[in-house]
Amino acid sequence: MDLSVEVAGLSLRTPVMTASGTFASGREFADFVDVRALGAIVTKGVSFVPWPGNDSPRMAETASGMLNSIGLQNPGVEAFCDVDLRWLARHAPETPVIVNVCGHSVEEYVRVVGRLESEPHVSAYELNISCPNVDEGGMAFGTSCSGAHEVVTACRAATARPLIAKLSPNVADITEIARSVEAAGADAVSLINTLLGMSIDAGTRRPRLARVVGGLSGPAIKPVALRMVWQVANAVSVTVIGMGGIMSGEDAVEFLLAGADAVAVGTANFVDPTSVERVTHGISGYCRDHGIARARDLVGGLIT
Amino acid sequence: MSDRAKATLEHVTVVRNERLSEGVGRIVLDAPRCARAVRPGHFVHLRIDRDASELLRRPFSIHLAQGNTVEILYQVLGAGTRRLAEKKPGDTSMDIVGPLGTGWSMSDATAHALLVSGGLGAAPLGMLAVELARRGVAVVCAMGAPTVDRLVARDLFEKHARRVECATDDGSSGHHGFVTDISERLLDETAFDVVYTCGPEAMQRIVAEQARARAVACQVSLERLMACGVGACLSCVVTTRSGRKRACVDGPVFNAEEVVWDGSETPPRH
Numbered sequence: 001m002d003l004s005v006e007v008a009g010l011s012l013r014t015p016v017m018t019a020s021g022t023f024a025s026g027r028e029f030a031d032f033v034d035v036r037a038l039g040a041i042v043t044k045g046v047s048f049v050p051w052p053g054n055d056s057p058r059m060a061e062t063a064s065g066m067l068n069s070i071g072l073q074n075p076g077v078e079a080f081c082d083v084d085l086r087w088l089a090r091h092a093p094e095t096p097v098i099v100n101v102c103g104h105s106v107e108e109y110v111r112v113v114g115r116l117e118s119e120p121h122v123s124a125y126e127l128n129i130s131c132p133n134v135d136e137g138g139m140a141f142g143t144s145c146s147g148a149h150e151v152v153t154a155c156r157a158a159t160a161r162p163l164i165a166k167l168s169p170n171v172a173d174i175t176e177i178a179r180s181v182e183a184a185g186a187d188a189v190s191l192i193n194t195l196l197g198m199s200i201d202a203g204t205r206r207p208r209l210a211r212v213v214g215g216l217s218g219p220a221i222k223p224v225a226l227r228m229v230w231q232v233a234n235a236v237s238v239t240v241i242g243m244g245g246i247m248s249g250e251d252a253v254e255f256l257l258a259g260a261d262a263v264a265v266g267t268a269n270f271v272d273p274t275s276v277e278r279v280t281h282g283i284s285g286y287c288r289d290h291g292i293a294r295a296r297d298l299v300g301g302l303i304t
Numbered sequence: 305m306s307d308r309a310k311a312t313l314e315h316v317t318v319v320r321n322e323r324l325s326e327g328v329g330r331i332v333l334d335a336p337r338c339a340r341a342v343r344p345g346h347f348v349h350l351r352i353d354r355d356a357s358e359l360l361r362r363p364f365s366i367h368l369a370q371g372n373t374v375e376i377l378y379q380v381l382g383a384g385t386r387r388l389a390e391k392k393p394g395d396t397s398m399d400i401v402g403p404l405g406t407g408w409s410m411s412d413a414t415a416h417a418l419l420v421s422g423g424l425g426a427a428p429l430g431m432l433a434v435e436l437a438r439r440g441v442a443v444v445c446a447m448g449a450p451t452v453d454r455l456v457a458r459d460l461f462e463k464h465a466r467r468v469e470c471a472t473d474d475g476s477s478g479h480h481g482f483v484t485d486i487s488e489r490l491l492d493e494t495a496f497d498v499v500y501t502c503g504p505e506a507m508q509r510i511v512a513e514q515a516r517a518r519a520v521a522c523q524v525s526l527e528r529l530m531a532c533g534v535g536a537c538l539s540c541v542v543t544t545r546s547g548r549k550r551a552c553v554d555g556p557v558f559n560a561e562e563v564v565w566d567g568s569e570t571p572p573r574h
Contacts, residue, residue: 073538
């Protein structure tokens, strides 16, 4: 069974990656999965200086999903290089590492990329222009064509490594944003980030999240994610990485059929820490059962 | 705090599930790998129902581990614990991730330890009482609960502690009032080397202050809303003097001196 795929010029062993913010940088899951067997590791969002994140409560469970409002808490790029990258270089030397990059300003994205350019164990960057949980940066860039274009253009000038733009679903037409980041030089788009939502405790009349609103993830958003992946795959020619509620191999296959070249597993990691391996085996099983020799032959195979 | 253990995903079988009092139960699970690895203060992340619309696991302290089994005390507060209360012996529908977290730290220099529990806060103190007694530490327990039938770990503590004192909100057993009244008196009477506490955060905060005022070391076990339980999602952060820490891996046990009691957290109702 050939599960290998090409993503933005990178050769991945399998089409299954981790979704940013759900897998830390792999170390936390080393008791449960072989991090060397992943298609790629996409790290938690990394900013130039440490970010403290939002106040608690930061999480609320919802029907078939969850809301989070973490706010990109991270120790900054220096600590990321010292701890996370060092661990990855030692324990997963062959696994492509895609660093999720965030910033409050265009300049901060560029500074993070600039700092990481000298790190040999970074394979690509995923530009987080879609986090709904910060007041500045994040989704503010990803919900306008000009903002998205500006971040990607500035980072494009700072690196020759593959650039992936992570897209927000909280827009009227996601294909417009996808086209603008493609025009700015992105090698791939990944979608979808979380859907902006909220949860209320009727008993206390209070919001369940300290920041009131948060990002919805999990199987509840899968139909929206599939629709957007299908639309974007038909609108751009760059690589598409699909995600949103993937819990099983069959879910992943649906994203490939919709036009994704690879997939990422997110919230499922919280429910079952072995999810990335389970999803990978599930894709293999599907291919075997359907007489498909190469998983990449599933891409865009939707019959309409 | 004590070392973390290697965690595994393990399918479990219900050995026993019994009601202890109104809304409080004890479930015993056959979980050999977890039972072997667990240390006092660790927790498990339990998947109660694979078909429900609630996807996330629920964290529970391990109260006791014996042979191949682990024992959990639970309070029925939400949809997950309601279904947990209905599980029958022989049920194989659940799995756990565990043992997780950083547990209680035990020093060889400790001769006298005070354990202070509030309600189900007795759960993570069970294994600790057993282990301290095994090491020859003189253990004194102060237990608080709303009523006498909610003093759920009393038998265990009475078996392993030199002395157990109780407080109930309604006066149905022991002191009519708060357990913190008892802990304050005990701390004045005896030179304890360490205080271990778990219960409502307001109670733990008072106990921590009582210990601090007498220069006695204190460890607290904190509860937070959790998604992953393994340190990735950053849902369960605790504000500490060295920044926000994860209750699931850096805790749930913290040195009381480290904790900044900002009162921002609402107790989970799962």
